[in-house]
Amino acid sequence: MEYQSQKIAHWYFRIALVLFVLQVIMGLWLAFNYAFTVPQQIVDVFPFATARAIHTNLLVLWMLLGFMGGTYYIIPEETSSEVYSQKLAWLQLMAFVATGVIAIAGFVFGWTKGRPLLEIPPPLNYVVAAGALIFLFNIGMTMFRAKRWTVIQGVLLGGLVFIAVLYLFGIPFYRNEVLDWYYWWWVIHLWVEGSWELVTGAIMAFVLLKLTGVERSVVEKWLYVEIGLFLFTGIAGTGHHYYWVGAPRYWLWVGGVFSAMEPLPILLMVIDTMNHLKHRREQIANPHTWTLAVACAIFHFIGAGVWGFAHTLPQINYYTHGSQVTVSHGHMAFFGAYALLNLTVFYYAIPKLKGIETYRPTRAKFGFWTMCCAMMLMGLTFGIAGVLQTYLERILGLGYMTAQSYMRFWMGATFALGIFFFAGVVVTVVDLLFLKPATGRAE
Numbered sequence: 001m002e003y004q005s006q007k008i009a010h011w012y013f014r015i016a017l018v019l020f021v022l023q024v025i026m027g028l029w030l031a032f033n034y035a036f037t038v039p040q041q042i043v044d045v046f047p048f049a050t051a052r053a054i055h056t057n058l059l060v061l062w063m064l065l066g067f068m069g070g071t072y073y074i075i076p077e078e079t080s081s082e083v084y085s086q087k088l089a090w091l092q093l094m095a096f097v098a099t100g101v102i103a104i105a106g107f108v109f110g111w112t113k114g115r116p117l118l119e120i121p122p123p124l125n126y127v128v129a130a131g132a133l134i135f136l137f138n139i140g141m142t143m144f145r146a147k148r149w150t151v152i153q154g155v156l157l158g159g160l161v162f163i164a165v166l167y168l169f170g171i172p173f174y175r176n177e178v179l180d181w182y183y184w185w186w187v188i189h190l191w192v193e194g195s196w197e198l199v200t201g202a203i204m205a206f207v208l209l210k211l212t213g214v215e216r217s218v219v220e221k222w223l224y225v226e227i228g229l230f231l232f233t234g235i236a237g238t239g240h241h242y243y244w245v246g247a248p249r250y251w252l253w254v255g256g257v258f259s260a261m262e263p264l265p266i267l268l269m270v271i272d273t274m275n276h277l278k279h280r281r282e283q284i285a286n287p288h289t290w291t292l293a294v295a296c297a298i299f300h301f302i303g304a305g306v307w308g309f310a311h312t313l314p315q316i317n318y319y320t321h322g323s324q325v326t327v328s329h330g331h332m333a334f335f336g337a338y339a340l341l342n343l344t345v346f347y348y349a350i351p352k353l354k355g356i357e358t359y360r361p362t363r364a365k366f367g368f369w370t371m372c373c374a375m376m377l378m379g380l381t382f383g384i385a386g387v388l389q390t391y392l393e394r395i396l397g398l399g400y401m402t403a404q405s406y407m408r409f410w411m412g413a414t415f416a417l418g419i420f421f422f423a424g425v426v427v428t429v430v431d432l433l434f435l436k437p438a439t440g441r442a443e
């Protein structure tokens with residue numbers, strides 16, 4: 001750690017890690033509900049929809065905290081200066097944590113806006129918006145004061161501003177159902193397939209730059225190409241969500257064609273990472289960060305690129321829309337792209353924040369492989385349940401509950417795999433929270 005203010009990032013990471021564990025416990029509960037019949041008394045006080053809202057909102061919160069912590073870690077090094085105000089960074093963290101706690105308590109008591117992944121109701125939306133403004137002001141001022149601009153900084157700031165602006169479209173209540181879903185997708189799709197990708201590109205470029213010591217211009221050249229393609233395909237690709245919401249017919253074409261091109265920039269990211277592998281210096285202090293960066297690129301491509309492509313054409317999406325096929329893709333993509341990205345940053349930054357030169361990678365490796373294998377298999381079991389659902393409900397025209405009875409076994413398998421995934425998460429989180437220097441021979 002070169003700058004005192006980078007320390008703030010550590011608290012963002014710690015809280016994100018705890019929320020990750022809570023998120024996954026909720027996931028287990030959801031899968032359990034699909035596999036087994038829960039007594040009605042329990043459903044009455046803690047319905048599936050509440051657990052689902054907690055699962056997905058915690059996901060969004062811990063990932064955003066990870067991005068913001070990552071930014072507070074990166075920006076001092078990129079600008080060669082301390083963060084503008086550490087007090088504001090703390091204030092902002094408290095605003096987000098308070099929102100999270102109140103929102104989850106609110107969900108349990110039925111205080112929700114009801115729109116998936118963005119269930120947080122209006123008064124809290126404004127607190128989130130204020131927190132985001134404080135964050136952007138703080139980061140912007142740090143850069144402005146330092147007057148030392150890099151492409152990584154620019155893309156990072158651009159991505160973060162884009163995230164905040166899009167969030168605003170999800171706040172109002174639209175009386176027209178079509179409009180409501182239109183803007184819901186502006187947030188959800190343009191987050192994960194637009195602005196979050198910009199943040200990912202910038203953070204990944206920073207980590208690769210630091211790990212390889214390769215010329216900055218090499219990393220930046222790729223960043224331009226990837227970002228350009230992400231924006232080009234991602235923005236028009238929003239159309240793959242307008243197929244069945246009552247939007248005009250031309251979206252079938254626009255959405256189909258442009259979203260089918262979306263795997264391209266993700267593939268470029270894999271090629272880029274592999275290129276860096278060649279520049280790899282002989283001695284890297286903690287090679288586990290490398291493993292994570294490469295895994296992120298590959299899993300990102302499989303989960304978002306391949307799994308996304310599989311159901312993006314309207315001819316296929318007509319049958320699979322809103323089924324467990326979608327859920328399978330949601331898990332593979334979020335885990336592959338953004339959980340692994342955050343873990344890459346955590347494993348890169350936390351040792352430095354603690355002043356650890358090298359650590360024993362045994363627990364880290366165990367956690368990593370358990371999570372990756374379990375999630376890959378969960379992607380398959382969710383996927384099989386989804387294909388069954390599609391066939392039984394949409395082709396044979398059987399009722400929803402009849403289809404569920406055939407899917408039950410696969411949701412049970414998902415629950416069982418989820419226990420392994422959870423074990424991997426716990427080992428990883430404990431490892432990161434209590435990381436110690438390796439004693440004896442460096443590994």
Ligand code: HEM
Nearest residue numbers: 192240259262304308309311312321322326330333334337
């Ligand atoms: C890291 C990037 C991505 C993430 C995190 C992600 C995540 C998700 C999630 C969570 C959903 C479900 C939303 C809901 O209905 O509740 C979804 C839907 C969808 N995604 Fe992605 N996605 C990513 C990239 C992609 C890409 C690149 C494609 C296309 C090539 C794609 C195609 C789709 C399609 C077609 C749907 C709608 C499914 C339906 O109609 O039910 N996604 N995505």
Ligand code: HEM
Nearest residue numbers: 024027028030031326327330331334335339418419421422
């Ligand atoms: C033990 C691990 C996990 C299990 C068993 C699990 C299970 C589930 C279940 C059963 C649902 C509800 C699907 C539905 O509404 O039909 C769900 C939703 C979701 N989960 Fe998980 N989950 C786990 C971990 C994760 C992780 C690690 C992530 C992200 C990195 C994640 C992201 C999501 C998303 C984005 C949704 C909404 C999907 C959609 O709307 O299509 N889950 N999860």
Ligand SMILES: [Fe+2]
Nearest residue numbers: 189193238240
């Ligand atoms: Fe999308």
